[in-house]
Amino acid sequence: MEIKTLCLGILALGDATGYEIKKLVAEGSFSFFSEASYGSIYPALSKLTKDCLVTCKAMAQEGRPDKKIYSLTDTGREALNHSLKRAPGPDKNRSEFLAAVLFAEAVAPERISDLIEERILEHKQKIHALGELLETDMTPGSKFVIEYGISMQRAALDHLVKNREDFEKHTMSGQNNETPARTTTAAH
Amino acid sequence: MEIKTLCLGILALGDATGYEIKKLVAEGSFSFFSEASYGSIYPALSKLTKDCLVTCKAMAQEGRPDKKIYSLTDTGREALNHSLKRAPGPDKNRSEFLAAVLFAEAVAPERISDLIEERILEHKQKIHALGELLETDMTPGSKFVIEYGISMQRAALDHLVKNREDFEKHTMSGQNNETPARTTTAAH
DNA sequence: GTGTACATGTAAAGTGTTACATGATTTC
DNA sequence: GAAATCATGTAACACTTTACATGTACAC
Numbered sequence: 001m002e003i004k005t006l007c008l009g010i011l012a013l014g015d016a017t018g019y020e021i022k023k024l025v026a027e028g029s030f031s032f033f034s035e036a037s038y039g040s041i042y043p044a045l046s047k048l049t050k051d052c053l054v055t056c057k058a059m060a061q062e063g064r065p066d067k068k069i070y071s072l073t074d075t076g077r078e079a080l081n082h083s084l085k086r087a088p089g090p091d092k093n094r095s096e097f098l099a100a101v102l103f104a105e106a107v108a109p110e111r112i113s114d115l116i117e118e119r120i121l122e123h124k125q126k127i128h129a130l131g132e133l134l135e136t137d138m139t140p141g142s143k144f145v146i147e148y149g150i151s152m153q154r155a156a157l158d159h160l161v162k163n164r165e166d167f168e169k170h171t172m173s174g175q176n177n178e179t180p181a182r183t184t185t186a187a188h
Numbered sequence: 189m190e191i192k193t194l195c196l197g198i199l200a201l202g203d204a205t206g207y208e209i210k211k212l213v214a215e216g217s218f219s220f221f222s223e224a225s226y227g228s229i230y231p232a233l234s235k236l237t238k239d240c241l242v243t244c245k246a247m248a249q250e251g252r253p254d255k256k257i258y259s260l261t262d263t264g265r266e267a268l269n270h271s272l273k274r275a276p277g278p279d280k281n282r283s284e285f286l287a288a289v290l291f292a293e294a295v296a297p298e299r300i301s302d303l304i305e306e307r308i309l310e311h312k313q314k315i316h317a318l319g320e321l322l323e324t325d326m327t328p329g330s331k332f333v334i335e336y337g338i339s340m341q342r343a344a345l346d347h348l349v350k351n352r353e354d355f356e357k358h359t360m361s362g363q364n365n366e367t368p369a370r371t372t373t374a375a376h
Numbered sequence: 377g378t379g380t381a382c383a384t385g386t387a388a389a390g391t392g393t394t395a396c397a398t399g400a401t402t403t404c
Numbered sequence: 405g406a407a408a409t410c411a412t413g414t415a416a417c418a419c420t421t422t423a424c425a426t427g428t429a430c431a432c
Contacts, residue, residue: 001284002391009291019411029290033283040392042413063400065412081295087306088284095221096189096276098333102217103197105329107269118275140358141293145286148347155343159336170328190419207383228420230385251428253384 001089003036003044008080011054011072013139018042018068029142032130032149033091045070053079109171116164123157189277191224191232196268199242199260201327206230206256217330220318220337221279233258241267297359304352311345 010021010030018041025036045068048054053076058066072080097119104111130150137146198209198218206229213224233256236242241264246254260268285307292299318338325334 001282001287006287009287012291012294017411018413019409030287033281033286035280035282035392037393038412039394039414046413061400061411064410065398067411077295080291084288084292084296084299088288088303090310091285092223092280092282093221094189094223094280097279098221098336099189099194099197099218100272100276102329102333103200103268104272105327106200107265108272111272115276122278139293140355141290144351144355145290147351148286148344151343151347152340155339156336159339163332163335167328167332205383206385207381223420225421226383226385227387227422234385249383249428252382253426255383 001034003040004048005080005083006030006034006036007041007044007048007070008053008072008076008083011070012077012080015069015071017070018045021045027133029133029137029145031133032126033145048076052076105171112171113164113168116160116168120157120160123153123160127153127157189222191228192236193268193271194218194222194224195229195232195236195258196241196260196264196271199258200265200268203257203259205258206233209233215321217321217325217333219321220314221333236264240264293359300359301352301356304348304356308345308348311341311348315341315345 006025007021010016010024016024018038021041022036022038024030025034025041045054045056049056049070052073054070054072057069057071059069061067097115100115101112104115127150130146130153134143134146134150137143194213195209198204198212204212206226209229210224210226212218213222213229233242233244237244237258240261242258242260245257245259247257249255285303288303289300292303315338318334318341322331322334322338325331
């Protein structure tokens with residue numbers, strides 16, 4: 001999902017400033033399945049304004065840049081509607097953790113236990129954080145989505161707790177720190 | 189995780205060509221938590237070779253470009269080890285599906301049911317595909333990681349099956365296709 | 377004969393992040 | 405007095421994808 005569509009969609013939920021969009025994406029209902037920095041949001045909003053998909057009202061403020069409140073136009077709503085008709089692209093899940101687990105197996109198996117330990121803590125923290133979000137954030141959609149996030153975090157946590165011992169046992173026995181199993185050609 | 193580190197790690201599991209790395213990332217143990225195209229892999233391998241983190245043996249072939257088999261050097265192994273010492277960055281989960289659900293709530297609630305229906309099918313297919321992978325792919329690490337993927341897919345599937353009815357009921361009653369609830373300022 | 381698998385590589389275009397620039401106000 | 409919150413914006417850089425370029429060989 002490109003940032004422009006993301007902004008368009010967020011504005012369909014209500015008027016907002018660039019700053020507020022950033023907060024939603026960083027801490028709100030969007031936090032666990034999207035990302036965007038100011039450096040991408042502000043240009044996106046400018047472009048959308050230029051293309052007449054949103055309008056912008058500048059509100060003067062003292063000691064601060066004007067607050068710019070963006071609203072979706074009818075054209076913008078149509079455009080969003082149009083892009084919702086196509087099936088959403090597949091999820092993109094990038095996990096340095098999982099990669100680290102696979103790599104550590106070959107290069108530093110003694111690291112795996114710590115890796116999993118820390119991960120478990122992170123999941124617990126995230127479940128807690130999402131739980132708190134649930135208390136503020138209340139449209140059926142955000143509720144559904146945040147609860148989805150909680151389900152996923154719990155599933156990851158459960159998997160780690162249930163399978164770590166078995167996995168660690170396997171990697172311990174094979175302690176091959178400096179000489180990994182080299183198969184003919186990459187038969188992983 | 190940048191592509192260079194990804195290549196380095198994959199080569200720690202065994203020698204491979206760029207083509208094989210691409211396949212691993214597209215269909216193998218890495219498929220559900222990383223991504224990379226030829227356009228990023230080949231340049232990455234060149235750079236790694238230039239920096240002496242990997243070496244490259246060209247194998248002549250008939251009617252095809254030389255097959256270039258890359259191997260990790262000791263320096264490369266050290267570099268990988270070094271980067272494994274830092275805690276892995278947080279996962280990046282981008283989901284057009286979840287965004288579409290949130291946006292559809294405001295703009296086209298009648299679309300939600302289809303969206304979820306298709307999603308359920310996709311999860312079932314992915315669970316099946318990962319199950320098949322399990323039968324070929326067998327180091328404890330890949331097994332652990334693929335089973336992790338299956339757990340996550342199952343959790344998503346379960347969540348959708350269990351919560352869709354309740355959620356759809358809520359969005360149906362509020363049928364606000366053309367006039368979404370506009371709060372003062374983005375209180376989603 | 378059509379499509380897929382094999383096999384590498386480059387260039388242009390797209391998309392995004394990071395760091396910088398600016399500065400008041402409020403909370404600890 | 406230090407740090408966070410509010411508020412916008414640009415420029416340089418990083419990274420990646422897409423499309424192109426170039427073929428052979430085998431399966432259906």
